[in-house]
Amino acid sequence: MKKLLITLILVVVSVSLMACSENKPRTKAVFMLLDTSGTYTQELQKAQKIVNYLLGNLDSGDSLAVARIDSGSFSEKDIVTKVTFDPKPSVTNEQKRRFKRRMDDFISTVKSSPYTDISGGVLQASEYLNETGAGHRYILIFSDLEEELIKGHIRNFDIPLVDTTVVALNVTKLRSDNVDPRDYLNRLDAWAARVSKGGGTWKVVNDLERLDKLLTTG
Amino acid sequence: MNEVNLLTLWSESPAISLVVWTIITMCVLYIARAPAHQLIRASTRSFRAGARLFARSINQTISRLNNRNKEVILSLGEDMIERKLEREFHRVNAVVAKDLGGYPALHRRINDTVKKIEDDYQNATETPPSPPAWLDAVESVAKIPRNGDGRVAKILDDIQGTIEGAHRDTIDTYRKSSLKRHQLLKQMVPNWRKVSQRMEEVKSNMVDLESRAKFIDNHMGTYEKIRKSDDGVARTLTSSSLTQFFVAGLVLLIAIFGGIVNFQLIALPMSEMVGGTSEIGGVRTADIAALVIIMVEIAMGLFLLESLRITRLFPVIGTMDDTMRKRMIIITLTILTTLAAVEASLAYMRDLLALDREALSQSLAGIAAVQTEFRWIPSVGQMIMGFLLPFALAFVAIPLESFIHASRTIIGLAAIGLLRSLSFTIRFLGNLGYNIGSVLITLYDIVVFIPLRIEGAMKGYQHAPRKPKAEKPVKQLSKKEDKLLGNESLIATKAEATDGAVS
Numbered sequence: 001m002k003k004l005l006i007t008l009i010l011v012v013v014s015v016s017l018m019a020c021s022e023n024k025p026r027t028k029a030v031f032m033l034l035d036t037s038g039t040y041t042q043e044l045q046k047a048q049k050i051v052n053y054l055l056g057n058l059d060s061g062d063s064l065a066v067a068r069i070d071s072g073s074f075s076e077k078d079i080v081t082k083v084t085f086d087p088k089p090s091v092t093n094e095q096k097r098r099f100k101r102r103m104d105d106f107i108s109t110v111k112s113s114p115y116t117d118i119s120g121g122v123l124q125a126s127e128y129l130n131e132t133g134a135g136h137r138y139i140l141i142f143s144d145l146e147e148e149l150i151k152g153h154i155r156n157f158d159i160p161l162v163d164t165t166v167v168a169l170n171v172t173k174l175r176s177d178n179v180d181p182r183d184y185l186n187r188l189d190a191w192a193a194r195v196s197k198g199g200g201t202w203k204v205v206n207d208l209e210r211l212d213k214l215l216t217t218g
Numbered sequence: 219m220n221e222v223n224l225l226t227l228w229s230e231s232p233a234i235s236l237v238v239w240t241i242i243t244m245c246v247l248y249i250a251r252a253p254a255h256q257l258i259r260a261s262t263r264s265f266r267a268g269a270r271l272f273a274r275s276i277n278q279t280i281s282r283l284n285n286r287n288k289e290v291i292l293s294l295g296e297d298m299i300e301r302k303l304e305r306e307f308h309r310v311n312a313v314v315a316k317d318l319g320g321y322p323a324l325h326r327r328i329n330d331t332v333k334k335i336e337d338d339y340q341n342a343t344e345t346p347p348s349p350p351a352w353l354d355a356v357e358s359v360a361k362i363p364r365n366g367d368g369r370v371a372k373i374l375d376d377i378q379g380t381i382e383g384a385h386r387d388t389i390d391t392y393r394k395s396s397l398k399r400h401q402l403l404k405q406m407v408p409n410w411r412k413v414s415q416r417m418e419e420v421k422s423n424m425v426d427l428e429s430r431a432k433f434i435d436n437h438m439g440t441y442e443k444i445r446k447s448d449d450g451v452a453r454t455l456t457s458s459s460l461t462q463f464f465v466a467g468l469v470l471l472i473a474i475f476g477g478i479v480n481f482q483l484i485a486l487p488m489s490e491m492v493g494g495t496s497e498i499g500g501v502r503t504a505d506i507a508a509l510v511i512i513m514v515e516i517a518m519g520l521f522l523l524e525s526l527r528i529t530r531l532f533p534v535i536g537t538m539d540d541t542m543r544k545r546m547i548i549i550t551l552t553i554l555t556t557l558a559a560v561e562a563s564l565a566y567m568r569d570l571l572a573l574d575r576e577a578l579s580q581s582l583a584g585i586a587a588v589q590t591e592f593r594w595i596p597s598v599g600q601m602i603m604g605f606l607l608p609f610a611l612a613f614v615a616i617p618l619e620s621f622i623h624a625s626r627t628i629i630g631l632a633a634i635g636l637l638r639s640l641s642f643t644i645r646f647l648g649n650l651g652y653n654i655g656s657v658l659i660t661l662y663d664i665v666v667f668i669p670l671r672i673e674g675a676m677k678g679y680q681h682a683p684r685k686p687k688a689e690k691p692v693k694q695l696s697k698k699e700d701k702l703l704g705n706e707s708l709i710a711t712k713a714e715a716t717d718g719a720v721s
Binding site for chain 1: 495584
């Protein structure tokens with residue numbers, strides 16, 4: 001009996017230790033940046049589809065925020081809507097409905113901006129994700145990745161993206177890319193290098209039928 | 219000094235040097251032959267002796283384990299037979315109390331009926347009416363011939379008429395009395411039937427009692443054999459235990475699947491109660507809560523069946539007085555019913571949540587929400603399942619008890635099997651080591667065969683006589699050893715004898 005008790009205690013202790021070693025939370029946090037510059041606003045209907053996919057796949061405890069990329073994106077004002085889902089599933093469902101309504105409103109009333117401050121948006125996203133304390137962090141950039149900054153804005157520094165997966169979505173080819181496709185490839189490579197330098201993981205998903213790959217790390 | 223130097227130590231030619239080295243080695247080996255043989259033989263013998271001792275100790279453990287297994291199986295069998303006998307005695311008691319308890323009354327009723335039948339029988343005795351005494355005289359007169367005398371003839375006719383009238387009266391009276399007797403006999407029929415019926419009842423009870431008595435006799439026979447630790451009964455019980463193990467294991471497996479279904483029913487709605495994000499030790503609190511509910515239900519089921527004396531896993535509950543046991547039954551049943559009701563409500567909530575999620579998914583996919591007809595059927599089904607599964611899981615105590623009891627035997631048997639294999643392997647390795655020693659000795663002699671030949675020639679022999687001398691007594695002793703395994707003094711004697719033979 002004594003031996004059995006000791007064995008049980010050992011098992012419980014070892015299980016607890018194993019559990020303690022796995023201290024990374026399972027929650028996910030997603031920050032989606034929507035490019036609203038120039039003609040890219042026409043693509044926002046696709047973004048709505050992605051948001052719906054995210055709403056369907058995120059669960060209680062996860063966080064989701066959507067922000068626009070405009071002339072100066074490093075600002076809370078550019079966050080369209082954000083939510084951390086309640087632990088109760090019924091409340092979560094209601095939050096998702098509200099989120100969807102807000103997104104619908106935003107997409108129907110969005111105005112295009114003259115400049116594209118992607119870096120500012122990514123920095124804003126990084127800060128938001130750090131605050132959530134989620135175990136898995138994602139920044140989704142729905143843009144052509146062509147950055148155009150207002151004169152005087154400084155963005156040529158490393159953005160901290162440790163433990164963050166940055167996914168470029170629907171990276172459309174510009175007219176100039178057709179003339180010299182290397183521009184497109186260089187643009188992607190430049191962003192990949194920047195994300196890696198910041199400690200993050202870079203991914204590109206252009207086929208929006210394959211959204212199941214969206215929230216996977218690596 | 220490297221290899222090249224060694225090879226050229228005796229001569230510039232490596233071949234010559236090698237030959238010299240070989241001769242030196244051979245001589246050294248020849249000189250060291252006897253102690254080397256002893257060393258090899260002693261080492262391998264020690265190894266074999268150690269292995270045999272180890273195997274012997276394992277065999278003793280097997281023997282103890284066998285005895286323990288037999289005790290366990292007989293104890294289980296004894297317990298089982300006791301239960302059966304107890305149940306049979308209860309049944310016999312019920313039969314005696316219910317049916318034979320009324321036997322004096324039945325006996326009185328049968329007696330009354332028999333007496334009544336006897337009276338009726340007495341009354342029904344046939345007594346033919348005797349003809350009047352004067353009839354013979356009158357009949358004789360009637361037979362007198364009528365010889366023309368009218369008056370005489372008339373008188374005679376009158377006499378004849380009187381006789382016939384008297385005869386008719388007698389017949390009528392006889393018929394009436396016969397009718398009365400028949401009526402009496404008719405009245406006796408139901409009484410006969412009653413007697414027959416009651417006797418049938420008695421017979422049926424007696425037959426039932428007789429069959430039960432035979433059953434008890436059989437069980438008592440087995441019980442006596444168990445008390446005498448009969449090997450045949452132990453084997454039968456072991457076989458029965460194996461069957462029990464597999465059957466109970468199968469039922470437990472089914473119960474585990476039932477538990478998984480139950481868990482799925484209540485895990486999601488549980489997150490509505492305790493939250494879906496908190497975790498304890500890496501496991502969601504909602505999942506733990508759902509598991510706890512299921513475990514508590516199983517525990518309540520165990521206590522309930524224990525209180526009902528269906529299972530005997532907790533002697534404390536089994537030995538409680540009846541009042542306490544009844545209280546325990548009520549408490550466990552109440553808790554179980556409450557938990558079942560909670561599960562039913564959780565199952566309903568799960569259905570609502572699933573419905574809500576489905577509606578949300580449709581809305582996110584841009585599909586108009588569809589109102590499904592008969593949507594209430596799965597809702598009700600889930601509620602019923604949520605209510606019934608706890609009670610079904612409560613009965614897991616019965617196979618669990620069988621499984622635990624059978625496991626004791628199975629674990630014992632498995633341990634014996636393992637130990638036997640280990641013992642065989644150790645003995646095999648011991649013998650292998652010993653034989654390797656013999657091979658090494660032969661190889662040694664092959665290496666020094668030239669000095670041995672020279673020695674043989676010098677002594678006038680054709681070949682070295684040592685080998686057969688050394689092998690023969692060892693072989694004989696090896697057979698002895700097998701027979702006398704376990705006797706340490708004999709092992710010592712054998713070792714000494716072998717040593718002598720080798721030397």
